[in-house]
Amino acid sequence: MSEQALSRDRVIRTLPLTHWNQPHHDSGALASLEQGNVLFLPHLSFTLMPEELKLLDPALVAPKRKNITFDPQHNRVRGLARQQYAQQVTDLLSRYYQHCLQLIDALLPEYRHAVHSPSNTLRLHPVSTWRSKSSWRKDDSRLHVDAFPSRPIHGERILRIFNNINPHGENREWRVGEPFPVLAQRFMPHLSGYSPLSSWFQQRIGMTKSLRSRYDHMMLQLHDAMKADRKYQEQGPQVTLSLPPGSSWICFADQTPHAAMSGQFMLEQTFLLPVSAMLNPQNSPLAVLEKLMQQPLL
Template identity: 50%
Template structure:
């Protein structure tokens, strides 16, 4: 890692402990500036019985991964309906519980505001699926979803590499969001509230898109479609080894997953009001750059 790296390491080995004090900005400050918090020794240890569940054949062929809605307890994406399904549910719920414990010490100011927790078990090797370019996550992007507008919410994700064969998960991590937006916001098509209303009325979107959602979707697509940006844009490659954990706001940190297999991913939604520095949020950055007042 270089001095300008956007990967910030922390020496922590216990999900239920606070990280030791270290010079520099706080974890919250680093996260809200779009950095990736990296815990090289924070492993999520699997039992022999759990290791046996790391089989891509257990994933529904129609889905990329297995997911647990931690609020409702509903597990989706599992092709079997026997004891293995219950074991997978217990595994991913244990990961959810571990991430809550970690965040309670790391970013305690966020904890009460985190909601809509979704835990994903990714068993396929990157590249197994051949998606369209818009869904190709080996291309640098920020997270934005056509059918699920986020509005005034942030997307916080906690990843862990559980590969049992020693294979790292390789990412590319891009630049700060402010300069990223300066590249991709100019030329964006104007927001049409009437179209957003119609798409929601027709159930194309789960909620009504805001001007912010409209801009973020364009940034997502323009980033992925720009071959020069993908090849030559400001970025760094980084390998997350087995047994490591990393955290970022995936709606702010440009990222691309290049290689790897077997990962746990915890997603939380969080309102802007929970941020220490909401002015650094993508919502406020896009509002300023698009000239749309205090919100985009």
């Protein structure tokens, strides 16, 4: 595993927050996030209530589902195998969503009125379990940037807030890769061209919820090219992060190359953010790819 040209200080910015609504006046945090770094909050824990500890059971996840998901806008849980726990899971994930809103208010107030389409997940399986059962394309222990196959986002950002809720002291181990502009330039020659006809057909038969833009196509191609390149996975620039129980971390998952190597029991909150709401839109994957390709992608 190579760590050339990367260091922990290059990819992670540690912040001292201990409460989800604690104001933190550090403009550098937002700039660092938009540059593709991970914001690490080692003392920002999310405490489960005693009766919620029984929810930390992989048997609660429906067969063939990776995680339990929650849509806070419609108060809807999916992927739950035991419906008798639906209300408790809903309450847990709703509370986590509210905590994440408080964190954005306190740490990233510039985004508060722009984030939208929230969803979150309760991740109960050990990383080793879903890694052994997944295809290479779905194996998130391989370095990748996030892209949605069925839900085109047309250049919007994927902002994610994670929390390790493991009750047994087990760290979440991550790998984090090189800056997005370097990554995109590295893989650009391996990405296939975009077909408007194919995009139309995929929407027509229900493979996608809307037309897949040239941008969405390129991001999916990048996601797959990274995961398929075994040499890059083993030797590409990367650093290892140990994320202990009781810690939180934030990144733009469409920009920060990442891979989950081990761990169990985690909460994850996702928001979409328009590029126009960024402090520096030129840091967005959309702007980087358009510059490299010398053409608009939307």
